[in-house]
Amino acid sequence: MITIALSKGRIFDDILPLLKSAGIEVLDDPEQSRKLILDTNQSDVRVLLVRATDVPTYVQYGGADMGVVGKDTLLESGNSFGSNAGVAGLYQPLDLQIAKCRISVAVRDGFDYAAAMKQGSRMTVATKYVAIARDFFASKGVHVDLIKLYGSMELAPLTGLADAIVDLVSTGNTLKANHLTEVERIMDISSHLVVNQTALKLKQAPIRKIIDAFAVAVKNRTENQD
Numbered sequence: 522m523i524t525i526a527l528s529k530g531r532i533f534d535d536i537l538p539l540l541k542s543a544g545i546e547v548l549d550d551p552e553q554s555r556k557l558i559l560d561t562n563q564s565d566v567r568v569l570l571v572r573a574t575d576v577p578t579y580v581q582y583g584g585a586d587m588g589v590v591g592k593d594t595l596l597e598s599g600n601s602f603g604s605n606a607g608v609a610g611l612y613q614p615l616d617l618q619i620a621k622c623r624i625s626v627a628v629r630d631g632f633d634y635a636a637a638m639k640q641g642s643r644m645t646v647a648t649k650y651v652a653i654a655r656d657f658f659a660s661k662g663v664h665v666d667l668i669k670l671y672g673s674m675e676l677a678p679l680t681g682l683a684d685a686i687v688d689l690v691s692t693g694n695t696l697k698a699n700h701l702t703e704v705e706r707i708m709d710i711s712s713h714l715v716v717n718q719t720a721l722k723l724k725q726a727p728i729r730k731i732i733d734a735f736a737v738a739v740k741n742r743t744e745n746q747d
């Protein structure tokens with residue numbers, strides 16, 4: 522049995538064509554069903570639905586053989602697991618180039634970010650991405666007070682909780698609707714395939730087959746976009 526950990530939403534929708542290229546079709550629709558273990562057209566492949574932030578944990582500890590997770594989540598969990606080199610026991614063979622977005626700094630419209638960033642000044646930054654934000658502002662030599670939030674970060678600058686937020690931006694519509702301006706792009710984000718290293722040894726042939734099919738599909742799609 523090969524178990525693949527996925528999260529609902531953008532990643533799930535974007536991974537379906539890649540799974541199909543590996544001959545795998547998910548038989549249940551996660552938006553219609555409350556099932557957390559989804560069958561596929563292959564009796565020896567199943568999909569687990571987990572929270573995005575839990576995907577590295579499931580794969581690291583072998584609850585799933587492989588998973589798909591955003592680089593943002595990998596960087597944050599790598600840090601909370603105490604390693605900058607990534608999460609121990611996780612093999613990261615492929616950038617799937619799906620669920621593409623960016624992590625940026627945003628402030629209230631009209632806020633003087635350049636002045637606030639001047640050496641010596643102090644800013645309060647609200648974010649779910651504490652490790653990424655800490656590294657970014659440290660690299661600029663700017664002292665920031667970080668406030669950890671778990672969602673709706675856009676509210677922080679609007680309510681005076683923080684001067685700035687560090688958050689995912691895709692279309693930019695959420696920032697716009699909340700009168701916020703993207704002032705700095707920290708990094709581009711996409712989803713990556715992660716594989717449990719022990720599973721890769723024990724189930725090498727079926728896992729390699731999936732990795733190779735994904736790699737070909739990603740390459741073909743990139744070439745068609747050029």
Ligand code: PRP
Nearest residue numbers: 672673688689690691692693694695696
């Ligand atoms: C992210 C992010 C923003 C939104 C940006 O949230 O936190 O709220 O997407 O997208 P946009 O630029 O296209 O408007 P997501 O939907 O991933 O859910 P989350 O709030 O649970 O992180």
